[in-house]
Amino acid sequence: MFLEIRHLRSLLTIRETGNLARAAERLHVTQSALSHQIKSLEQYFEAPLFLRNSKPLRLTPAGEKLIELARQVLPLVEGAENDLRRVARGELGRLHIAIECHACFEWLAPVLNRYRRQWPQIEVDIRVGVSFEALPALQKGEVDLVISSDPVKSTDLQFSELFDYEALLVMPADHPLVRKKRIQPTDLAEETLITYPVKRQRLDVFSRFLQPAGVEPAAVRQSELTSVILLLVASGRGVAALPDWVLREAEQAGTLATRPLGPRGMKGTLYAAVRRAEFDTAYLQDFIGLARRR
Amino acid sequence: MFLEIRHLRSLLTIRETGNLARAAERLHVTQSALSHQIKSLEQYFEAPLFLRNSKPLRLTPAGEKLIELARQVLPLVEGAENDLRRVARGELGRLHIAIECHACFEWLAPVLNRYRRQWPQIEVDIRVGVSFEALPALQKGEVDLVISSDPVKSTDLQFSELFDYEALLVMPADHPLVRKKRIQPTDLAEETLITYPVKRQRLDVFSRFLQPAGVEPAAVRQSELTSVILLLVASGRGVAALPDWVLREAEQAGTLATRPLGPRGMKGTLYAAVRRAEFDTAYLQDFIGLARRR
DNA sequence: GCATAGAATTGAGTAAAACTCATAATTTTA
DNA sequence: TAAAATTATGAGTTTTACTCAATTCTATGC
Structure with missing residues (x-):
């Protein structure tokens, strides 16, 4: 040659x-x-x-x-x-996002709609992290950004804070627990809990609220879609623990009520993780900015 | 870049x-x-x-x-x-042949048919040199081989002898001139001469036979196709001067007769000219070999 | 046909690059 | 955590690509 x-x-x-x-x-x-x-x-x-x-x-x-x-x-x-x-x-690129939390879809979808208008040349995709580990996938280049609530120290990944959130218990507006200002684990012992279909250890309501207190709900039901969960709750089939951003509009409609979980509320922070080498790229930074403002 | x-x-x-x-x-x-x-x-x-x-x-x-x-x-x-x-x-190439003599078609066509079978990868084409000068075209790379009867000294062209030929006068088997062993220029003064439609200076019968003797035929008629010329001659519409190779079969049929032109016959040699740089290529040499054997 | 200008070729010298070797730094795996 | 495997680095060397200057070639006009 x-x-x-x-x-x-x-x-x-x-x-x-x-x-x-x-x-x-x-x-x-x-x-x-x-x-x-x-x-x-x-x-x-x-x-x-x-x-x-x-x-x-x-x-x-x-x-x-x-x-x-x-x-x-x-x-x-x-x-x-x-x-x-x-x-x-950074005018051309790929933004494949992995989310580990189902509920993130609710704020991510509108953010991505706005994002696509600003960056039509960026190929956008969302993968819900069920069948794979999000952070290793990020390191291996399978995805380009991970939405996660627990940052990890890493030499080649960079985490950026997005926003704080609080998981709230959602129930019908006329539910007996509405009378309480705050929910305790034992309050759920007689309730049906509706969750996303993932392992318990990945659900904060179990890992941070019920399991530490050794409480088991009366029943657990699963649904993949946030809107379906809200529907089930509204029709009295159970209660659910969902992040606050999901509930803004739903609560306003007046059919649902929310209460904090535990004495100080079950709060957390969402982060966006990207590969350190690509951290400075304009189109990634811009996504992070949009996500912060939601 | x-x-x-x-x-x-x-x-x-x-x-x-x-x-x-x-x-x-x-x-x-x-x-x-x-x-x-x-x-x-x-x-x-x-x-x-x-x-x-x-x-x-x-x-x-x-x-x-x-x-x-x-x-x-x-x-x-x-x-x-x-x-x-x-x-x-030399397994792949182009063989665009320019011929200046119309009659060459008669032996060239069957040669090319055989050639194509041996060299299917060579792109073959024939151009009859009417509207262009064949040798300059060869030098410029527009064609790859020229069939010509007058070789020229050139640094970048190489001429190879193909075969000798003799131009003969063709006439109907019952034509008066058949009685003569050889034809003289004056013999044509009362005849209609049938030629290819090219300038007189490019027709040997004029440049080498009639014009030196200052003789003008009674009439001149033109036709592009050798077979048409033979047909016209056979039906008594005139006589023609054609190279011997054209006449082999026609003569055998018995309807036509041929006689040499001038005391020693109007003989010539055909050459194939190629660019010196390509002279050694197998597919060109093979064509020349086939042309020699006809 | 010869002179001449415009191009292309050639060869030598130079600059740039691509590569190797030896070694250091990293990462992976046991 | 050490050993093994893989990649990165820097210096030195070889190779390649390029420039410069001179020569040869080609086309064209006189």
Whole structure:
């Protein structure tokens, strides 16, 4: 293998100008350089590429083959180089987001709608982290940003705080527990608890509220969709623990009531994790900004 | 511009082996060379191409873009290099033949049919040299071989003898001139002469036979097709001067007679001219060989 | 047909790059 | 945590690409 893109560019320019001297000028090299270059190609392929004795330099069949190649390849290369420059400037890129919490969908969807308008060139996707570990996937480059509520020290990942939230117990407006200012674990011993269909250890209401107190709800029911959970709660089929952002509108409608869990409320903070090397990219920073403001 | 085919090959091999060291081995360079190469690419594009901290070396979006380019470009390059090698070995090529004599068609057509079977990869074409000068066209690379009856000394063209011929006067078997052993210019003063539609100076019967003797035929009629000329002659509409190869079968049919022109016959030799640089190519030599044997 | 200007080629010298070697730093794995 | 495997780095070397200057070639006008 010998042929390089440089050769194709020279060949095409010579062909276009019909003359070594002018081609050399356009390529910002001496005409001697071009002459040497062509000669080395001809020696390598053991075939002449140009017919020397004719005024507007003409190509041999071998030369034609290379010109044909140049015409195919050079636009591809230029296109790719442009894309790469835009990738470097952060104008072009990929934003595959992994979320571990189902409820995040509720604020993420509208944020992404706004985001897409600002960054139409960024390829956006959401993956709900059920079947895979989000942070390793981020490290391996399978996804580009992880929404998580527990930051981890890492040399190659960078966590940015998004916003604080509080998980609240949701129940029908006429539920007996509405009378209490704050909910205690034992209050749920006689209730049906509705959760997302993930392992208990990944549900804060179990890991941070019920299990430490050794309380088990009367029943557990699962649903994937936040809106379905709210519907079930509203129709008296159970109660649920959901982050506050989900409940803003639902509460206003007046059919649901919310109460804090535990004496100080079950609060947390959401973070966005990205690879440290890409932390400064404009399109990632902009997403983080939008997510903070929601 | 910076990116070269070498880079694309390295990138793709690294991607395929998932590992600098093995890629280096496959490319017959040191692993250090690859490391430097990638680094220089990353510096040029100001973007990382690989995620370093993951076992099977993974690509960043920028890296993916380049791999995509490599997958498009490398096969094209390899294909073209193969074609070129075959062009150099004379397995692939172009044989555009220019003929100045209309009558040559008669022996050329069957020769080319045989030739095409032997060299299916050679692109064959015939151009009858009416509207252009054949030898300059050969020098300029517009055609690749010229059939001509007068060789010229040239530094960049090479003439090869094909075969000798003799131009004969053709007439109906019952024509009065059949009684003569040889035809003299004055014999044609009362005849209608049928010729190809080209300038008189390019017709030997005028330039070498009639004009030196100052004789003008009673009438001149033209036709492009040899078979039509023979038909006209057979039906008594005139006589024609045609090279012997045209007449072999026609004469055998018994309806036509031929006689030599002038005391020693109007003889000549056909040559094939090619560009000296291509003289040794197998597919040209083979054509010349076939043409000689007819 | 010869002189001449415009181009291309050539060869030598130089600058630049690509590569190797040896070694250090990292990462992975046991 | 040590050993093994892999990658990165820096200095030195080789190779390649280029420039400069001189020469040769080609086309064209007189």
